[in-house]
Amino acid sequence: MPDLAIDTQQLVKQYGDTIAVAGLDLKVAQTTIYALLGPNGAGKTTTINMLITLIPPTSGRALVGGYDVVTQAAHVRQCIGVTFQDIVLDPGLKGREILDIHGRLYRMGAAQRRQQIDLLVQLVQLEEAIDRPVKTYSGGMKRRLELARGLLTGPQVLFLDEPTQGLDPQNRASIWQYIRQLNQEQGLTVLLTTHDMEEAETLAQTVGILDHGQMVVEGTPATLVAALGADVIRLRGNGHDEGIQLSLQQLAFVERIEPGGEAGLWHLFVDDSSRRLADIITIATTNGFHIEAISVAQPSLGDVFLHHTGRALRDP
């Protein structure tokens, strides 16, 4: 296995006039967890689909586990596991049957299949449900089954497209735990896509923000957040938006003001917020801005995202 588990160079995917992925250079070091963030339509799923050899790139190059996704697709498939954004499970089949069929597809022997399936069913805590038809599963159970399927063939690189979408916090947390455990104990490399900042912050050593098929910014969650400044004051209200922006910008301790991603919401990046609230309230009020809410926080990965893409993470 090379140092880079995933290595793309100027990767492009074009659908007619739509450039879904626009010259992407993605490097994911072996045994790391990398989170690809991006608004809807940013090109995350398209990127994954090229890396797992499901669709061919229009141009550029991609290596997974050192193998070229076009010329060595069979080798790539042997070293990866995948869970899809839209789960496709035959509802009439039992969980165990789905895993078994998948193992057969990959030519695993009967004994090895049985052993691996037992192990994974335990890992994702589906012992009770595994011999029931999938149509009786909850969303969280289906995701866990899908994760077990992705892991069945002992991959070195695991691709997870929105692994916890639609799950409740408890199920989400348990999936995170499995992912981290696999990464730490077995050195599995993971590329995941998500809209969930907490997920990215909790799991990933490196985060890349994708927009319009291009990498906008990349780094550890901590460095990306630190680059934004000390504190962020979230100001919500209504009034003369341009006026309030101009007058707050005059304040020496305000580094910059950015729209908060929805009408009437502003984010003020300031050097030290705690002493500044009173000044801000005074300025806003005297400028005819009616404040509905004001709060102080450390910047989050969500603020990083908004700063670089101008959009909130999930479209309303």
Ligand SMILES: Nc1ncnc2c1ncn2[C@@H]1O[C@H](COP(=O)(O)OP(=O)(O)OP(=O)(O)O)[C@@H](O)[C@H]1O
């Ligand atoms: N098969 C296809 N044919 C035409 N256009 C496509 C196809 N697949 C994706 N696209 C377009 O490519 C762009 C990227 O889509 P993609 O599914 O990769 O985004 P995404 O980042 O995964 O979004 P989401 O967060 O909604 O899952 C979008 O503009 C989408 O409409």
Ligand SMILES: [Mg+2]
């Ligand atoms: Mg997607």
